[in-house]
Amino acid sequence: MTRFFAFLATIRWQDLVDIIINSYILYRVYVLFQGTNAFRVLVGITSLWILQEVAASLGLILTSWAIRGITTAAAIIIIVVFRNEIRTALQVRNLKTFLWGSPNREQATSVEVIAESAYQMGKKRIGALIVFPGKEDLSEVIHGGIPWEGIVSQEMLVSIFWPKNPVHDGAVIIRGNHVAEVGVLLPLSQRQDLPTFYGTRHRAAAGLAERTDALVVVVSEERGRVTVAKDNWIKPIAQPEELTQLLRKHLNLSDGVSVDQQKRERLKLTLAGVLSLLVMTGIWFGFTRSDDTIIALNVPVEYVNRPPNFEILETSMDEARLQLYGSSALIKSLRTGQVQVRVDLSKATEGRNVFPITQDNIVLPPGVFLNKVYPPTIEVTLDVPITKELPIQVDWVGRLPENLLLIKAKVIPEVVKVIGGSKILEKVNTLYTAPVKLDNLSKSGSLSTSLVLTPPSLKLTSGSTDKVTVNYQIEERSADERK
Numbered sequence: 001m002t003r004f005f006a007f008l009a010t011i012r013w014q015d016l017v018d019i020i021i022n023s024y025i026l027y028r029v030y031v032l033f034q035g036t037n038a039f040r041v042l043v044g045i046t047s048l049w050i051l052q053e054v055a056a057s058l059g060l061i062l063t064s065w066a067i068r069g070i071t072t073a074a075a076i077i078i079i080v081v082f083r084n085e086i087r088t089a090l091q092v093r094n095l096k097t098f099l100w101g102s103p104n105r106e107q108a109t110s111v112e113v114i115a116e117s118a119y120q121m122g123k124k125r126i127g128a129l130i131v132f133p134g135k136e137d138l139s140e141v142i143h144g145g146i147p148w149e150g151i152v153s154q155e156m157l158v159s160i161f162w163p164k165n166p167v168h169d170g171a172v173i174i175r176g177n178h179v180a181e182v183g184v185l186l187p188l189s190q191r192q193d194l195p196t197f198y199g200t201r202h203r204a205a206a207g208l209a210e211r212t213d214a215l216v217v218v219v220s221e222e223r224g225r226v227t228v229a230k231d232n233w234i235k236p237i238a239q240p241e242e243l244t245q246l247l248r249k250h251l252n253l254s255d256g257v258s259v260d261q262q263k264r265e266r267l268k269l270t271l272a273g274v275l276s277l278l279v280m281t282g283i284w285f286g287f288t289r290s291d292d293t294i295i296a297l298n299v300p301v302e303y304v305n306r307p308p309n310f311e312i313l314e315t316s317m318d319e320a321r322l323q324l325y326g327s328s329a330l331i332k333s334l335r336t337g338q339v340q341v342r343v344d345l346s347k348a349t350e351g352r353n354v355f356p357i358t359q360d361n362i363v364l365p366p367g368v369f370l371n372k373v374y375p376p377t378i379e380v381t382l383d384v385p386i387t388k389e390l391p392i393q394v395d396w397v398g399r400l401p402e403n404l405l406l407i408k409a410k411v412i413p414e415v416v417k418v419i420g421g422s423k424i425l426e427k428v429n430t431l432y433t434a435p436v437k438l439d440n441l442s443k444s445g446s447l448s449t450s451l452v453l454t455p456p457s458l459k460l461t462s463g464s465t466d467k468v469t470v471n472y473q474i475e476e477r478s479a480d481e482r483k
């Protein structure tokens with residue numbers, strides 16, 4: 001028991017927030033995608049992944065390797081094949097619905113108006129085909145629609161299907177409280193068991209219902225009967241109330257759904273919430289509480305907040321050796337750059353400064369902890385920058401041929417101004433050019449070369465250039481000199 005409480009004490013508030021945020025994301029993915037094909041495939045991929053982990057833990061090398069390949073390929077395929085469905089699921093009206101609401105519930109379709117219109121059209125023998133999409137994307141199976149942004153009303157529906165209207169042929173698509181498209185061609189059902197008096201209008205309704213999760217209402221021009229097609233069934237509906245009920249259920253509008261169904265829906269969502277929480281807690285434990293692993297890392301030391309009037313002359317160490325520990329999953333995923341050692345120089349003074357390296361100087365990713373650090377202190381010597389004029393000398397290398405003699409060499413400019421730490425510049429009295437090979441020279445002339453700033457902390461003053469010209473004079477040795 002005491003062990004359990006000791007364990008609880010190690011859980012930080014950040015860990016709880018972490019689990020809650022990720023559980024909620026998982027729960028929202030379920031709410032937005034439930035019932036779609038993409039969701040079913042996602043569940044399949046997750047099951048494959050679990051299977052692969054089990055196979056790996058049992059040591060089934062080939063099986064786990066093969067499942068991993070299939071899972072990776074399937075994850076790419078899901079995005080390509082279901083891109084339209086994913087887009088539809090994410091296409092909600094506002095951020096609030098995306099983060100909080102139920103995607104179907106916000107669209108209050110006037111189901112009574114639609115039911116009333118269907119029976120009115122039936123009475124007047126006006127044929128109609130009305131599609132109510134579910135969660136699945138229809139764009140792959142329907143064709144030829146004309147966009148139509150109009151709020152649903154009895155007058156509008158009747159006038160669209162009025163036989164003299166140019167767009168009365170085909171189906172209308174209802175989204176929320178809008179007629180989204182008119183004149184849409186639906187796929188025909190190939191079923192043999194449909195009654196013979198069902199013509200192409202009814203076959204089109206059955207065809208779309210078979211292929212997708214849409215509900216289609218048909219009004220027969222010949223008989224005036226209202227028929228509904230959904231999944232694999234198609235049946236006449238005698239009363240407007242019954243049609244209203246069916247539409248409410250399909251559109252997930254609560255007051256039309258029975259109390260039982262509402263309860264079931266609530267239970268399903270609660271279960272999804274609890275399951276998301278359990279899954280995320282499990283993943284969190286797997287990640288952060290697996291066996292502790294220790295690693296040693298060499299991390300470059302960063303010196304920050306250097307007072308602008310000082311230069312760093314010398315440091316005792318450029319790297320600190322850290323011994324870190326944490327769960328093996330976190331330690332394995334550790335990348336350079338996630339760990340930083342920083343020494344704050346804001347309070348440093350001229351000369352030698354000693355800084356202790358403690359937990360406060362080290363930035364670690366969450367879940368990774370410091371065990372030891374070497375060295376425990378770092379020495380930093382700071383210096384004040386000054387400007388100094390230095391003569392330039394040519395760095396001759398190699399030898400002239402035996403018969404030649406370098407008489408004179410002049411560097412232009414002869415001096416250059418550099419900026420550097422006062423202690424450094426105390427010891428520097430000359431600046432050299434880049435090495436110039438004597439072996440290549442055969443007669444007097446001039447050449448261009450550059451300056452080498454040594455030590456590298458030196459900088460040229462503005463206006464100075466690191467390019468210099470060397471004019472040199474070479475003469476032949478006399479016979480006596482050669483001897």
Ligand SMILES: Nc1ncnc2c1ncn2[C@@H]1O[C@H](COP(=O)(O)OP(=O)(O)OP(=O)(O)O)[C@@H](O)[C@H]1O
Pocket residue numbers: 127128129168169170171184185186187188197198199200201202203204219220221222223
């Ligand atoms: N693939 C289709 N997609 C959308 N609408 C279609 C399609 N095929 C036919 N229709 C609609 O159905 C009408 C033809 O209906 P048809 O008489 O063949 O069918 P029906 O099932 O007997 O219907 P009704 O009882 O109204 O006569 C067309 O004018 C057109 O508006």
